[in-house]
Structures are given as C-alpha cells and as structure tokens.
Amino acid sequence: MPRDPVCGMNVNEDRAAGRSEYRGRSYYFCSDRCKMEFDRTPDRYATPGETERRDDRTGRSGRTGDSS
Ligand SMILES: [Zn+2]
Numbered sequence: 527m528p529r530d531p532v533c534g535m536n537v538n539e540d541r542a543a544g545r546s547e548y549r550g551r552s553y554y555f556c557s558d559r560c561k562m563e564f565d566r567t568p569d570r571y572a573t574p575g576e577t578e579r580r581d582d583r584t585g586r587s588g589r590t591g592d593s594s
Pocket residue numbers: 530532533534535555556557560
C-alpha cells in the first residue's frame with residue numbers, strides 16, 4: 527500500500543484523494559491538502575527510492591543535526 531509522503535499514513539490507491547507523479551514515481555495522498563503540500567515542495571517529501579543509497583559525493587548531507 528502506498529504511503530502519503532506528507533503525513534505518512536497509508537493510502538489505499540482506490541481511495542486516494544489525490545495523486546502526483548514526480549521524477550517517474552507516483553505518490554498518493556489522503557487529502558487534497560496533502561497533495562497541495564507535496565506539489566508545492568515535492569523535493570521535501572519525495573523519496574529517491576527505497577533501494578537507492580545516498581552516497582555523499584556532493585559533500586552535503588541532508589542530516590546536519592538540526593534539532594528544533
Ligand atoms: Zn495525508
């Protein structure tokens with residue numbers, strides 16, 4: 527079952543309120559609001575792929591230890 531990348535809940539494809547494609551992947555959303563949020567900043571939510579590793583060639587890590 528696909529997961530809503532915005533809020534993290536599982537979304538049934540048949541019941542998804544919205545769907546977006548980004549970089550060749552499909553994302554399903556529980557509500558229009560989540561879809562809008564995703565469409566606004568897809569980079570923030572899109573995952574590069576479960577099997578893809580992030581080897582850090584750019585020298586920039588997404589984890590800088592920011593604690594809010
Ligand atoms: Zn959602």
